[in-house]
Amino acid sequence: MSAFQEPFFTRGPSPLARLTFFTLVAIAIMIADHRFQALSFARMGIGAVLNPVEQALMVPGQIFSRGAAYFSDQDRLLAENRELNQKVLALAAEGQQGRLILAEKPYLDVLGLAQQRFSGTGLIAEVIRDARSPYTRKIIINKGMTQGVTAGLAVIAGDGVVGQVTAVGVMSSEVTLSTEKDQTLPVLIVRNGLRAIAIGSGRGDGTIDVPSLPLGSDVQIGDQIVTSGIDGTYPPGLGVAVVSQVEKNPAFSFAKIVAQPVAAAAHHRFVKVMLKDPAQTYPKPDVGTDDKKTARDAQANTQANGQTAAQNANAARRDRRANQ
């Protein structure tokens, strides 16, 4: 008889009870993570420990691939160089026009015609690896909380939108690609300015759907889709996709539009995280804490101010007429 034999009486809850308990906890965690994004801190904590280990584990592979690339990459580099030179030429005119527009922009801002919401500052980040999950389309970049990355920032590359930061670690972040299921982008079609919402299809072919356009809308194969910028997340004018399939079936009220993304996310080594200028974000509505009383006061104020506001408007109109 030793202390190591099977216990005669089972201690603690039965395996089935444990299974039930752990399964329920797991489901609760999944709901908390999926619906409420409530566990980003736990994720960040575990990730802070795991990420250095993962980095270290990638070193042997990198050494190997660099060693192999050193001998074989001459041709590829030459081809890439040629391509980049062509791109510089192709973008030269646009870049200079851009400078002109930027120079004009302060005047427009003064006039109040344009609202600046994007600081234009970005953070260049290196793509470390693809996420290991076979179900989701994510990449891991090497900039995190310490560099000022927050969840929700847009991530772009030279050719267009890559995706959005969805989880931030200490020194790295997860970027969910715009082809991932349910990733939405406010877009417009360049040819006719038609606004729409583009949603990642999540299918294996990595396409983007534009599901909300009615049958009669003017969309053709080959139309370029760019961001419209009305969400305040993605700067306007970034390339998103090119329409590859338009199906107008009268049985449905919306056209089925499928587009191929322009940013080949799998091939980028560097991406740019678009930082938001904290001063330029929209002010939050000032909701009173003394709920009813303040609400009533506010109502009274607006009624009292209504007349003055109207008078102000009239005065402004008179001024303008006088100026003309």
Add this chain to the structure above:
Amino acid sequence: MLPEGIVVQTSKPAAMDLSPASRDAMRLPAPLSLVIITIIVSLLLNLLPWGGAALLSHPDFILLILLYWAVHEPRIVGQGWGFALGLIMDVADSALLGQHAMVYVVAIFLAQLLRLRMLQLNVLEQALHIIAILFVSQGIGVLLNLSMGRAFPGYGMLISLMLGALLWPIINLIATIPRLRRRSTGVVS
């Protein structure tokens, strides 16, 4: 004196039961350090930058090691270990938090159900049980993702089950070495 023909059933010790399951009980338990080291090694293997075809088809090393210990050391490794390591793998794989945890807990539960039966069999027959356990538990993981509207990742997952079963005899080899050593030095419980 009792009359003849009446046999008194006395509680005498049963004859030595030498079935594999009971021999297992006579062994020393694996040292906790060995359990932890094997789990750390398997975690490192899981954290390698798997990609491409290997992403789907590589075996889940942590799950295999957990199953091994759940079968051989049920009092050290139980569903709680599966749950904790599952959460770690969720973070590592950027998956929904709780997804691996659920899969691992279900797999260890199945191992707990089948463990006495598996210990009666040889390693190759155990490997067939492992395929079944992996199939059911990974299947739950696939169903979870499908229920969230994600696409089926492909049949490469079946390869990972096969590779897991092929690894089972190897895992058995590695993790029995310290016990063999202990027996040969004469330290037996």
